[in-house]
Amino acid sequence: MGKAKKRNFHSCIKTGVNISTPAFSRAEAIKKVVSNIQDKNFGDETKSIISLFGLTPEELAEAGAAFEDLLVLRAVFFGVK
Numbered sequence: 001m002g003k004a005k006k007r008n009f010h011s012c013i014k015t016g017v018n019i020s021t022p023a024f025s026r027a028e029a030i031k032k033v034v035s036n037i038q039d040k041n042f043g044d045e046t047k048s049i050i051s052l053f054g055l056t057p058e059e060l061a062e063a064g065a066a067f068e069d070l071l072v073l074r075a076v077f078f079g080v081k
Contacts, residue, residue, distance in 0.1 A: 029053045034063045042072065 006023060024032070029049050036046040037060070049055070050073075057070045065073075 026053055030055060030059055030063045034060060034065050037065050037069045037073070 029052075033046055033049050033055060036042070057065075057074055060073070061067070061070055
């Protein structure tokens with residue numbers, strides 16, 4: 001993980017965004033987001049990880065996210081209608 005992402009994680013932690021792991025890889029971030037999506041957890045942590053890593057709906061679909069959930073994510077997080 002690069003220096004900028006580490007700084008962003010630490011600033012998220014200081015502002016109260018709950019990210020349980022201070023540093024993890026892109027692959028781990030995708031797994032975490034897909035797990036949150038499957039648990040219907042579309043909260044701040046999920047949104048923060050998506051925006052921090054710049055995850056795309058295609059990456060999440062390849063990792064196992066359901067089509068219906070990706071439609072919700074597209075409208076809410078990715079700003080596409």
